[in-house]
Amino acid sequence: MIFFGTRGVTTTPEKGVFHCPACGPGSNFRWRRVRKFFTLYFIPIIPLNQLGEYIECDHCKGTYDLNVLQYDPEKIAQDFEAEYHKAVRKVMITMVLADGQIDDAESQMVCTLYQELTGRPMFPGDVHMEASDQQTSGASFEVALGSLAGSLNTNGKERVIEAAWRVAHADGEFHETEQALLARIAGILELSSSHYQGLLHTLSSQGRLPEPTPPPLPG
Helix, strand or coil: CEEEEEEEEEEEEEEEEEEEEECEEEEEEEEEEEEEEEEEEEEEEEEEEEEEEEEECCCCEEEECCHHCCCCCHHHHHHHHHHHHHHHHHHHHHHHHCCCCHHHHHHHHHHHHHHHHHHCCCCCCHHHHHHHHHHHHCCCCHHHHHHCCCCCCHHHHHHHHHHHHHHHHHCCCCHHHHHHHHHHHHHHHHCHHHHHHHHHHHHHCCCCCCCCCHHHHHH
């Protein structure tokens, strides 16, 4: 009697080191490939169709999609930081332009706040140049800010509101167009009306938001 059939055979075409989502960086992995084979007397003879591929961590034995090999948390953080910086600049410059003119006090406030929020310098000339580019291109801040709304934590969103508010008040006035723009920014950041009104109350009474209190140390 001849015994034949099919079964899956797992092979390891590649090994290496990756950033395991469970174990962290520096973890060893195996690239596992499963292929169906025609068997004769239970011995795989003829390779048939491929059933699947996955990455397996040698330490935790977790299995992941092949895309996990492209996972680079440091690059992701750098990309997010760059997008955040760009969005903050766009928001503040849009606020400067809300009343139709670039006031020197507002321009200087943008530079000060950008330094506070990002730790990087910005100069009045940069403000005027980016404002001109923004007016010429018609580029909207909504897209840049909207893409960050789901990634910014509450404190990050509040700091964006504070920056826009302080820029608007730098010339001593808070025009209706600036008020409407600030409300739009809060909406894009998905802040509730009560949260937004609470921020305005704090800013109106104190001029800036208090620094968040760090959580207490355990024990």
